[in-house]
Amino acid sequence: MNYKKYKGYETIVLEDRIWPSRKIEKAPQWCSVDLRDGNQALITPMGLKQKLRFFEYLVKMGFKTIEIGFPAASDTEYEFTRTLIEEGYIPEDVTIQVLTQSRIQIINKTFEALKGAKNAVVHLYNSTSTLQREVVFRNTKEETIELAVFGAKAIKELAQKNPETNFTFEYSPESFTGTEMDFAAEICNSVIDVWEPTKDKKVIINLPSTVEMATPNTYADQIEYMCRNLKSRENVIVSLHAHNDRGTGVAATELGLMAGADRVEGTLFGNGERTGNADILNLGMNLYTQGINPELDFSDINSMIEIYEESTAMSVHPRHPYAGDLVFTAFSGSHQDAIKKGMARMNKQAQYWEVPYLPLDPKDIGKSYEPIIPINSQSGKGGVSFILEQNYGLYIPKDFQKDAGRVITAYSDKMQTEISAEEIYEVFLNEYVDIRTPLQLNYHKTQSVDSDWDLVFIEAEIEYNMQKHYIQAEGNGVVSAFCNSLKEIIGMDIDIVDYRGHSMEYGTKAKAISYIELKNETGERFYGAGTSSSVGKSSLRAVVSAINKMISAQQIKDIDTEEEEIA
Numbered sequence: 001m002n003y004k005k006y007k008g009y010e011t012i013v014l015e016d017r018i019w020p021s022r023k024i025e026k027a028p029q030w031c032s033v034d035l036r037d038g039n040q041a042l043i044t045p046m047g048l049k050q051k052l053r054f055f056e057y058l059v060k061m062g063f064k065t066i067e068i069g070f071p072a073a074s075d076t077e078y079e080f081t082r083t084l085i086e087e088g089y090i091p092e093d094v095t096i097q098v099l100t101q102s103r104i105q106i107i108n109k110t111f112e113a114l115k116g117a118k119n120a121v122v123h124l125y126n127s128t129s130t131l132q133r134e135v136v137f138r139n140t141k142e143e144t145i146e147l148a149v150f151g152a153k154a155i156k157e158l159a160q161k162n163p164e165t166n167f168t169f170e171y172s173p174e175s176f177t178g179t180e181m182d183f184a185a186e187i188c189n190s191v192i193d194v195w196e197p198t199k200d201k202k203v204i205i206n207l208p209s210t211v212e213m214a215t216p217n218t219y220a221d222q223i224e225y226m227c228r229n230l231k232s233r234e235n236v237i238v239s240l241h242a243h244n245d246r247g248t249g250v251a252a253t254e255l256g257l258m259a260g261a262d263r264v265e266g267t268l269f270g271n272g273e274r275t276g277n278a279d280i281l282n283l284g285m286n287l288y289t290q291g292i293n294p295e296l297d298f299s300d301i302n303s304m305i306e307i308y309e310e311s312t313a314m315s316v317h318p319r320h321p322y323a324g325d326l327v328f329t330a331f332s333g334s335h336q337d338a339i340k341k342g343m344a345r346m347n348k349q350a351q352y353w354e355v356p357y358l359p360l361d362p363k364d365i366g367k368s369y370e371p372i373i374p375i376n377s378q379s380g381k382g383g384v385s386f387i388l389e390q391n392y393g394l395y396i397p398k399d400f401q402k403d404a405g406r407v408i409t410a411y412s413d414k415m416q417t418e419i420s421a422e423e424i425y426e427v428f429l430n431e432y433v434d435i436r437t438p439l440q441l442n443y444h445k446t447q448s449v450d451s452d453w454d455l456v457f458i459e460a461e462i463e464y465n466m467q468k469h470y471i472q473a474e475g476n477g478v479v480s481a482f483c484n485s486l487k488e489i490i491g492m493d494i495d496i497v498d499y500r501g502h503s504m505e506y507g508t509k510a511k512a513i514s515y516i517e518l519k520n521e522t523g524e525r526f527y528g529a530g531t532s533s534s535v536g537k538s539s540l541r542a543v544v545s546a547i548n549k550m551i552s553a554q555q556i557k558d559i560d561t562e563e564e565e566i567a
C-alpha cells in the first residue's frame with residue numbers, strides 16, 4: 001500500500017483556542033437534511049409518497065427546519081416542494097429549506113417552487129476549496145467570490161419580490177474543510193455584506209466538512225476561527241454540516257458545537273453521500289444521556305428504523321449506536337452479571353440511570369429489557385438467573401445460580417448456538433425441578449411436636465429404586481426431619497446447606513417453589529428444586545430432586561471407577 005501517495009492535511013494554527021474547555025449545554029438548532037443530502041446519496045432516490053411520509057415523520061420528531069430537496073434538480077423534487085406547500089403538509093412552526101447552486105436558471109426555478117410557502121430557507125452553495133477551484137471550476141479566488149456574491153444578490157432580489165414568504169438565507173462554502181481559512185472567512189463575509197443580516201433577520205453560514213479530511217479537533221479549530229472572523233457574528237447563525245469519511249462526523253460536530261456553532265445539519269442514522277452525514281440520532285442521544293434535552297423525540301426508535309429502512313432501502317447496522325439490534329445485549333458472563341446487579345439497584349433506588357455497560361435505559365427509546373441478555377456459551381450465572389428471574393419469576397439462590405449457569409451454558413455450547421429464554425427455562429426444569437427417579441415421595445404428613453413447630457414429626461411414603469418405604473422421623477423443621485429419615489434408605493449422608501423458597505406467579509396456578517442445596521460426606525454440593533401448591537410439599541420435593549441429583553452423580557462415579565478397574 002503506497003501511503004506516500006497521500007499528503008497530510010495541513011492543520012490551522014490556532015494556539016489560543018478555547019473550545020477544548022467548553023461544554024455542550026443545550027441542543028443546537030437542528031436541520032434534517034435526510035430528504036436532500038440523504039436522498040441524493042441513495043441508489044434509488046425516494047419517490048413522492050416516500051418523501052411525504054418521511055417528511056411527516058421528521059415533523060413528528062420535532063424538527064423545525066427540514067431541507068426538503070433541490071427543487072431545480074428534477075420533476076420529483078419540484079413536485080414534492082409544490083405538494084408540501086399546496087396540500088398543507090407544513091405546520092406553522094416548521095420551515096422548509098431548499099438547496100440551490102449559484103446559477104440564475106436554478107435560482108429562478110427554486111423560487112418558483114417555493115411560491116406560497118410561509119417560511120423558507122434558501123440555501124446557496126458553491127465550492128471554495130483549492131482543489132475544486134482548480135479542477136472543477138477553474139476559477140480564481142476572486143471569481144469564486146464573484147460566483148457566491150452573484151447568487152447571494154439574485155436570492156435577495158427574488159426574496160424581495162416574493163414578500164408573502166418569510167425567507168431566511170443560508171450560504172455554504174462547499175468543501176469548506178479543503179479551503180484556506182482566511183479565504184473561507186473572506187467569501188462568507190462577502191455574502192454577509194450582500195445579505196446584511198440583523199438581529200431580527202439573521203443569516204445562516206453553514207460550514208461543511210463536505211469531505212472529512214482531518215481529525216475532529218481540526219474541524220473545531222476551523223469553526224472557532226470562523227466564529228471569530230465572521231462579520232456581524234451576533235446576527236449570523238453558524239451551522240455545521242459534517243460528513244463522515246474518516247468515521248468521526250459525530251465527533252467533529254460535537255467539537256464544532258463546543259467551538260461556537262449554533263446549528264447542526266445531519267440525517268437520521270447518518271445516511272448521506274459516501275460514508276454519510278453526521279447522525280442526528282447519535283448526536284441527540286449523546287445529549288440526552290448527558291441529561292440535556294435533545295429537543296427531538298427519539299422515544300420510538302423502532303418506528304424510526306422502520307421508516308428509514310423503508311425509505312432508503314438500507315438497513316440499520318446491528319451495532320449502530322442507540323439503535324442497533326445488539327446495542328442492548330451483553331454476551332459475556334461478567335457483563336451479564338454486572339447488568340443484572342445494576343438493574344436490581346435501579347429498581348430500588350434510582351435518581352439517575354446508572355447501570356454498568358448500559359449507558360441508556362432501553363425503555364427510553366422504546367426498546368425492551370427482554371433481549372438484553374442472550375445466553376450463549378460465553379454467558380455466566382448472572383445472565384441465566386436474570387432470564388429466569390425476569391421471565392419466569394424464579395429467584396434462585398446464589399450458589400444454585402452458579403450451578404444452573406454452568407449447566408445452561410454447557411447446553412448452549414453443546415447446541416453451538418445462542419439459546420432462548422424458553423429453552424433456558426426448559427433446561428432448568430428438566431435438570432433441577434421435581435426430579436422423581438430413583439427416589440420419589442408418594443405422600444407425607446407432618447405434625448408439630450412442640451408448640452412453635454421447632455421440632456417436627458414426619459410420616460411419609462417414599463419409593464426408592466421401585467421399592468416402597470414407610471418412614472417416620474423427627475427433626476428441627478420438616479426438611480431436616482425428612483432428610484434424617486432418608487439417610488438409611490439411600491445409604492448416603494446428607495447435609496442441608498441452604499433451603500429457600502418463594503411463591504411462583506408464572507403459569508396458570510400460583511405455586512410455591514423451594515430450592516435445596518445439599519452436601520454429601522465428601523463435601524460435594526447438589527442442588528434441586530420442587531414445586532407444589534403447598535410450601536411444605538415443595539420443600540420436600542426439592543430435597544428429593546437434590547438427592548436424586550446426588551444419587552445420579554454417585555452412579556456416574558461408580559461406573560467410571562468400574563471402567564477404570566476393568567481397564
Ligand SMILES: CC(=O)SCCNC(=O)CCNC(=O)[C@H](O)C(C)(C)COP(=O)(O)OP(=O)(O)OC[C@H]1O[C@@H](n2cnc3c(N)ncnc32)[C@H](O)[C@@H]1OP(=O)(O)O
Pocket residue numbers: 037040070072073074100101102103106125126127136137147174210273
Ligand atoms: C456537496 C453537495 O452535496 S452539493 C449538492 C449536490 N446535489 C446535486 O447536485 C443535486 C442534483 N443535481 C442535479 O440534478 C444537477 O447537478 C443540476 C440539475 C442541479 C444541474 O445540472 P447540470 O447543469 O446539467 O449539470 P452539473 O451540475 O454537472 O453542472 C456542472 C456545471 O455547474 C457548475 N456548478 C456546479 N456547482 C455549482 C454551483 N454551486 N454554483 C454554480 N455553478 C455550479 C460547474 O462548474 C459546471 O460548470 P461547467 O459546465 O461550466 O463546467
Ligand SMILES: CC(C)C(=O)C(=O)O
Pocket residue numbers: 037099125172174175206208209210211241243
Ligand atoms: C451543500 C453542502 C452543504 C453539502 O451538502 C456539503 O458540503 O456536503
